[in-house]
Amino acid sequence: AKLTKVSVTWEKKDLSGLVYKYQNAAPVLGDQNSQFKGRTQLFPDALVTGNASLLLRAVRSTDAGVYTCAISSSTAGGKVNINLRTAAFSAPTFNVLDGNLVATASRWFPKPHVTWLKYDNKVLNGITNFTEDTAGMFSVVSKLQPVNISDTYTCRIENNLVTAVSEATVTGVSGVSENTYFTYSAASSLLASTYLSIMTTVLCIYYLT
Structure with missing residues (x-):
């Protein structure tokens, strides 16, 4: 799939605005919530394999919550919930x-x-x-x-x-x-769980297929 045909949207439950959006081979951050400004990015080279990982920098305890990743292309699409616990x-x-x-x-x-x-x-x-x-x-x-x-x-x-x-x-x-x-701790059977140390500076949340 060409990158221009891939769209990725990351949202967080009960949060206004977006966490991150990627469309037409570029970030679209006009509706990004201010608390994520300057802390997020995707890996464009990995999108062709269906990897819509989100890199979240300077992780905070308030980042905990349920995130939704929606990905679509000209041939397929899907959505997954991820429970991020800090x-x-x-x-x-x-x-x-x-x-x-x-x-x-x-x-x-x-x-x-x-x-x-x-x-x-x-x-x-x-x-x-x-x-x-x-x-x-x-x-x-x-x-x-x-x-x-x-x-x-x-x-x-x-x-x-x-x-x-x-x-x-x-x-x-x-x-x-x-x-x-x-x-x-083991991941929940209902939601994929990602663990992090907020002493570190980088977290990857993976889109699970």
Whole structure:
């Protein structure tokens, strides 16, 4: 299909104006909602394969919601809903302070839950404090006591979108070696779900065929 025959429109539920429109081989942004100004683009070279991905820059928590992508060409067309859910997450850092193993994570959204586990998956009692900033982001400080040198502890920080699993080994009275990996919630069976970290600057939303 020639690019001049392809039209793509991105809209967001309950939002006036458009998120993005592409028609006649060029962006058509006269009706674009002001909150998306300068933050969106398509990939014209990919349109010929049916890929109407939207690149959304400088993602914000307010970008969460249901988006509709409509694509049409001279031979076919279709529409899909995508539920965009936003999350902020960061790997914790660890240190030993006064016999406590302390995990500190600077940015989480939505508010997470923290669980400490021993190597045998026994749940341990930790003390967790949350601080919310004016943007709704949460910083996490969680303490576990007592801890033993050479023992490994698992710290899980999780909300309904993202889980950070950290293994922290106490190497000395003030030293800790650590490793963190992230897992993400499964997509809804009814709506395609895209997850993002609002600490990053770029998000691609994919048109699903």
